[in-house]
Amino acid sequence: RKEVEQDPGPFNVPEGATVAFNCTYSNSASQSFFWYRQDCRKEPKLLMSVYSSGNEDGRFTAQLNRASQYISLLIRDSKLSDSATYLCVVKGGGFKTIFGAGTRLFVKA
Amino acid sequence: DAMVIQNPRYQVTQFGKPVTLSCSQTLNHNVMYWYQQKSSQAPKLLFHYYDKDFNNEADTPDNFQSRRPNTSFCFLDIRSPGLGDAAMYLCATSREAGTSGNNEQFFGPGTRLTVL
Numbered sequence: 001r002k003e004v005e006q007d008p009g010p011f012n013v014p015e016g017a018t019v020a021f022n023c024t025y026s027n028s029a030s031q032s033f034f035w036y037r038q039d040c041r042k043e044p045k046l047l048m049s050v051y052s053s054g055n056e057d058g059r060f061t062a063q064l065n066r067a068s069q070y071i072s073l074l075i076r077d078s079k080l081s082d083s084a085t086y087l088c089v090v091k092g093g094g095f096k097t098i099f100g101a102g103t104r105l106f107v108k109a
Numbered sequence: 110d111a112m113v114i115q116n117p118r119y120q121v122t123q124f125g126k127p128v129t130l131s132c133s134q135t136l137n138h139n140v141m142y143w144y145q146q147k148s149s150q151a152p153k154l155l156f157h158y159y160d161k162d163f164n165n166e167a168d169t170p171d172n173f174q175s176r177r178p179n180t181s182f183c184f185l186d187i188r189s190p191g192l193g194d195a196a197m198y199l200c201a202t203s204r205e206a207g208t209s210g211n212n213e214q215f216f217g218p219g220t221r222l223t224v225l
Contacts (some may be wrong), residue, residue: 004151032212043199043216044152087151091212097142099151 001026004090006100013107017078021103023088024070032091033064035073037084038102044087047073078107112136113217115200121223122190130185130220132200140206141183142214143175144199152199158183159206187222195224 033050050062061074088100122128144152201214
């Protein structure tokens with residue numbers, strides 16, 4: 001089992017749709033969680049950190065479920081510019097950082 | 110304003126010919142990381158520095174080395190590149206490395222390495 005698993009997609013959605021991604025992690029001692037966005041042939045960019053209480057940033061909502069060891073990302077009112085690969089990142093104690101392979105999203109007009 | 114800078118953006122080398130990739134940061138972050146990312150795969154951490162302390166991932170080949178002469182700069186040396194080392198190499202920084210905050214990583218634009 002991979003340490004961090006994501007559905008690779010692709011998710012093909014129309015503009016305005018709501019789309020949700022899940023990410024599961026295997027190490028119950030993991031402490032920090034993030035969602036990154038990566039455009040084709042570009043570097044990952046931090047989208048949001050994920051807190052135990054859940055957090056929201058505009059159209060984006062992240063949730064953490066420690067009991068089931070998964071995090072989620074919800075995108076509301078999808079825009080064409082949201083098309084990208086979304087990477088789930090999990091940190092254990094210290095430096096260990098594990099990236100998921102990413103979920104590809106295509107938003108179409 | 111570029112905060113994590115990588116040079117060159119594209120590097121072509123020959124099989125077995127040493128190559129050095131460069132990363133610099135203007136963030137004054139304590140931690141610098143090097144990742145390898147192959148097509149359609151997750152970035153894979155090779156090693157990192159916390160200040161001057163070097164930390165190698167257990168599965169990073171000996172062919173990969175790193176230097177951090179000062180806070181701002183970090184280098185990735187590939188001593189004898191093989192065809193399998195062709196990838197995007199990403200440098201990242203974070204202020205701290207623990208789990209109490211300030212541990213978000215910020216990435217440079219990457220260097221795409223081609224091995225002929």
